[in-house]
Amino acid sequence: MAVVDGVRRVRAGRIALYLTLGAISVVMIVPFVWMLLTSVKTPADIAAFPVRILPTKWAFGNYADALQAAPFATYARNSFVIAASHTVLNVVIASMAGYALARLRFRGSQLIFLGFVGALMIPTYTKILPEFLIVRFMPLFGGNDITGQGGTGWLDTWWALIIPGAVSPFSVFLFRQFYLDLPVELEEAARLDGLGELGIYARIMTPLVKPAFITVALLTFEGSWNNFLWPLLVTKSDSLRVIQVGLSVFRTENDTQWAFLMAGTTLATVPMVVLFLIGQRYFVQGFATAGIK
Amino acid sequence: MEYTRRSVLSALGLGAFAAATGCSAAPSGDGQAAADGPAEGEITLLTPIYEGSTGKQLLEGKLLPAFKQKNPNVTVKVDYTTYAALNEKLTTGLAGGLMPDVVMLGVGWIPPFAHKKVLAALPDDLGQRFDYEDRVLEPCRYDGKLYALPLILDTRIVTYRKDMFAEAGIKQPPKDWTELRAMARELTRADGSGKLTRVGFDPFSIDLRQCWETFLFANDGTLFDESGQQVKFNDDRGVEALQLFLDVIKDKSGDYSFKSAAGQPSTLAQGRSAMMMANNSLWVQLQEQTPELLKEDKVGAFMLANRVPAMFQGGTLVSRSATTKHAAAAQALVEFLGTPDTILPTAAQRGAVPGVQDLQTSDYVENNGFVKLALGNMDKARSEGGTPAWMEIREKIKTTLETAVVGQRTAKEAIDELANQSKEAISRL
Numbered sequence: 001m002a003v004v005d006g007v008r009r010v011r012a013g014r015i016a017l018y019l020t021l022g023a024i025s026v027v028m029i030v031p032f033v034w035m036l037l038t039s040v041k042t043p044a045d046i047a048a049f050p051v052r053i054l055p056t057k058w059a060f061g062n063y064a065d066a067l068q069a070a071p072f073a074t075y076a077r078n079s080f081v082i083a084a085s086h087t088v089l090n091v092v093i094a095s096m097a098g099y100a101l102a103r104l105r106f107r108g109s110q111l112i113f114l115g116f117v118g119a120l121m122i123p124t125y126t127k128i129l130p131e132f133l134i135v136r137f138m139p140l141f142g143g144n145d146i147t148g149q150g151g152t153g154w155l156d157t158w159w160a161l162i163i164p165g166a167v168s169p170f171s172v173f174l175f176r177q178f179y180l181d182l183p184v185e186l187e188e189a190a191r192l193d194g195l196g197e198l199g200i201y202a203r204i205m206t207p208l209v210k211p212a213f214i215t216v217a218l219l220t221f222e223g224s225w226n227n228f229l230w231p232l233l234v235t236k237s238d239s240l241r242v243i244q245v246g247l248s249v250f251r252t253e254n255d256t257q258w259a260f261l262m263a264g265t266t267l268a269t270v271p272m273v274v275l276f277l278i279g280q281r282y283f284v285q286g287f288a289t290a291g292i293k
Numbered sequence: 294m295e296y297t298r299r300s301v302l303s304a305l306g307l308g309a310f311a312a313a314t315g316c317s318a319a320p321s322g323d324g325q326a327a328a329d330g331p332a333e334g335e336i337t338l339l340t341p342i343y344e345g346s347t348g349k350q351l352l353e354g355k356l357l358p359a360f361k362q363k364n365p366n367v368t369v370k371v372d373y374t375t376y377a378a379l380n381e382k383l384t385t386g387l388a389g390g391l392m393p394d395v396v397m398l399g400v401g402w403i404p405p406f407a408h409k410k411v412l413a414a415l416p417d418d419l420g421q422r423f424d425y426e427d428r429v430l431e432p433c434r435y436d437g438k439l440y441a442l443p444l445i446l447d448t449r450i451v452t453y454r455k456d457m458f459a460e461a462g463i464k465q466p467p468k469d470w471t472e473l474r475a476m477a478r479e480l481t482r483a484d485g486s487g488k489l490t491r492v493g494f495d496p497f498s499i500d501l502r503q504c505w506e507t508f509l510f511a512n513d514g515t516l517f518d519e520s521g522q523q524v525k526f527n528d529d530r531g532v533e534a535l536q537l538f539l540d541v542i543k544d545k546s547g548d549y550s551f552k553s554a555a556g557q558p559s560t561l562a563q564g565r566s567a568m569m570m571a572n573n574s575l576w577v578q579l580q581e582q583t584p585e586l587l588k589e590d591k592v593g594a595f596m597l598a599n600r601v602p603a604m605f606q607g608g609t610l611v612s613r614s615a616t617t618k619h620a621a622a623a624q625a626l627v628e629f630l631g632t633p634d635t636i637l638p639t640a641a642q643r644g645a646v647p648g649v650q651d652l653q654t655s656d657y658v659e660n661n662g663f664v665k666l667a668l669g670n671m672d673k674a675r676s677e678g679g680t681p682a683w684m685e686i687r688e689k690i691k692t693t694l695e696t697a698v699v700g701q702r703t704a705k706e707a708i709d710e711l712a713n714q715s716k717e718a719i720s721r722l
Contacts, residue, residue, distance in 0.1 A: 044583070047558035047562055048563075068346075069346035070349075129384070129385060132389060136391065137389070229378060232374060232381075232382070233381060233385050236372035248375050249345045252375070253643075257345075
C-alpha cells in the first residue's frame with residue numbers, strides 16, 4: 001500500500017512538474033510565435049482591434065520587401081564575420097587565461113583573478129567611451145602617428161569591430177571554474193609522461209571541459225550577433241554595418257514598420273536558434289557544471 | 294538616483310566634452326573655421342532622419358546628387374544613425390575629436406552644443422532666406438546667434454474621433470482644460486463589469502516629457518528663463534499640467550495602461566480613445582493602417598488650449614561643426630539642406646511638418662490634415678530646451694514625472710524633484 005501511495009505521489013509530482021514546465025514553455029515561446037505571425041500580417045491586420053491572432057491575409061511578401069529595404073546580405077555577412085571572430089578568439093584566449101589562473105601557480109595569480117572578477121562588475125555602458133578613445137587614438141593605424149594623433153585610428157575598420165570585444169572577463173572566469181574542477185592527478189600524470197604545459201592544456205585538460213567551450217562559444221556568438229551600439233558608434237560606412245543596425249531602419253522616430261521589423265528579426269534570429277538547437281545539450285551542461293545556472 | 298544607459302553616457306559625455314573642448318579638438322574662444330573660400334573636399338554628414346530605406350533613397354538618390362551638381366568639388370559621406378543613438382554618436386565623436394562636419398540635431402539640442410563651442414554660428418541672413426515663423430527659428434539660436442537651420446518639425450496636437458464626438462452631441466473641440474475633462478468623461482465607455490473599453494482622453498500614448506511640456510505651454514508656462522539659467526516650470530502652471538494627468542486617471546476618463554508605444558496602432562485608430570495626444574505623423578500611420586478613418590472623415594485635430602493655445606514643437610535642425618576642415622563645403626551643405634526643395638520631400642517621407650511657410654500651398658501639406666493644422670499655427674508652437682544643461686535634464690523629465698503618474702508622489706513633489714535635479718544640472722555648467 002505504501003509503495004502504491006509512493007508511486008502515486010511521484011506521478012502527481014511529475015504531472016505538476018510537466019504542467020509547470022509546459023506553462024513556462026508557453027510563456028517563453030509566445031513572443032516568438034507573435035513575432036512570426038506579425039511578420040506575415042498586413043498593416044491593417046496589425047492595427048486591428050480586438051487583436052487578431054492570425055492574419056486575415058498572409059503577407060509573405062513582407063520578407064522580400066524587408067530584405068529589399070537594406071543590404072541585409074552585407075549586414076548578415078558582417079555580423080557573421082564579427083561573431084565568428086569573437087567566438088574563436090574568446091574561446092582560444094579566454095580558455096588559456098582560465099587554464100593559467102586555475103592550474104598554474106605564479107605570483108599575483110589571485111590578484112589577476114580578482115581583477116577579472118572586478119572587471120565583471122563594470123557596467124558595459126561605462127566602458128564605451130574609454131574603449132572608443134582607445135580605438136580612435138590607436139597608434140600607427142588609420143593615419144595616426146606613434147602618439148595616436150592625426151588620423152582616425154581603428155574607427156570605421158574591422159579592427160574596431162573585432163578586437164575590443166574579442167575576450168570577455170566572464171569567459172575567463174567561466175573557464176577557470178571548469179579547469180579548477182579537474183583532478184590534479186591527470187595533470188601530474190601528463191607531466192610525468194613528459195608533456196609540456198601547452199600539451200597538458202590542449203591534449204589532456206581541454207577535451208574534458210567541452211561544455212565550457214560550447215557555452216562560451218554560444219554566449220559569445222549570441223552577444224556579438226545582437227550587438228547594436230558599439231558597431232554603430234565605431235563605423236560610418238554602410239559596408240561595415242551589422243544586422244542589428246540594419247534592422248533599425250524599420251524603426252524611425254515617428255513610425256515603426258512592424259511587419260518588416262518582425263520579418264527582419266525573424267531572419268536575424270534564425271542563426272541563433274539553429275546554433276542553440278545544435279549545442280543545447282552542452283550549453284545546459286555547461287551552466288550546470290559551472291554552478292551558475 | 295537611477296542610472297540609465299543615457300545618464301551614464303551623458304555623465305561621461307560631460308567629462309569628454311570638457312576634455313575635448315579643453316584640448317585641441319575644439320576651437321578656443323569664439324574662433325571657428327571660417328566658411329569663406331571655395332566649397333571643396335570630403336565632408337561627413339551625421340543624420341538621424343534618413344536612416345530608413347526610403348530615407349536613404351531620398352538622400353543618396355535625389356538630394357545629394359542635386360547638391361553635387363551645384364558643388365561638384367564636394368563629396369558627402371553619410372553616417373546614418375537613429376535618434377536613440379544620436380547623443381552617443383555625438384558624445385563619442387566629440388570625445389575623440391572627430392565631430393562630423395555637418396550634423397543634424399533635435400530641437401533643444403543647440404544650446405548645449407553651441408555652449409560647448411562645437412557648433413559654428415551661421416550668417417544671420419540665412420534665417421531670412423525663406424518665410425520662417427519666429428517660433429521656428431527660436432530653437433536654432435543661442436546667445437543671439439543663429440547656429441542651425443530648421444529641416445523638419447514635429448508637433449504635438451490633440452487628435453479626436455469626429456464620429457464619437459457626433460455620437461455624444463459634442464460640436465466643438467474643448468476651449469480649455471475644464472471643457473476637455475468634461476468631454477473626456479462624457480466620451481468614456483465601460484463594459485458591464487466597469488472595465489474601461491474606451492477612454493475619453495489618452496495623453497499617455499506619446500512621450501510623457503513632450504506631453505507634459507505641451508500642457509505646460511498651453512498653461513502659459515515655460516521651462517527656463519531666457520538666459521537658460523533659471524528653472525521656471527516649477528510654478529503652479531507646471532504642477533497643474535502634471536496634475537491634469539492624475540485627474541483623468543482618477544476620474545477614469547484616462548488610463549495609463551491604455552498607452553501605445555511609438556509605431557503601434559494608436560488607441561484613436563482602434564476606437565479605444567476619443568481624444569488622443571499625438572505627433573502630426575499619426576496621419577501617415579492612419580493612411581497605412583486605417584485609411585477608411587481618413588476617407589470617411591472620422592478623425593480631426595485641434596491645438597491644446599487652456600490659458601493660451603499652444604503646441605509642442607520638436608524636429609530636426611541642421612548645423613555645421615566649428616572644427617570642420619572644410620567649412621565652406623559644410624556650410625554649403627547646411628544651406629542646401631535648409632531649402633524648401635530639400636525640406637519638402639524630407640518632411641513627406643516622415644509625415645513631418647516642413648518648417649517654412651512658403652510650403653503651405655504644397656500638395657503634401659494640403660493633403661495632410663495634421664501637418665496643415667500645424668504649419669498654419671506655427672506662431673503658437675513652443676520648443677523644449679532653452680538651457681545648455683538640456684541634454685542632462687531631458688533624460689530625467691520622463692522618469693521623474695512618471696513617479697507621479699503611477700501614484701508614488703504628488704504632482705507637486707515630482708515637479709519639485711525635477712526642478713532640484715535641473716538646478717543641479719545647470720549649476721554644473
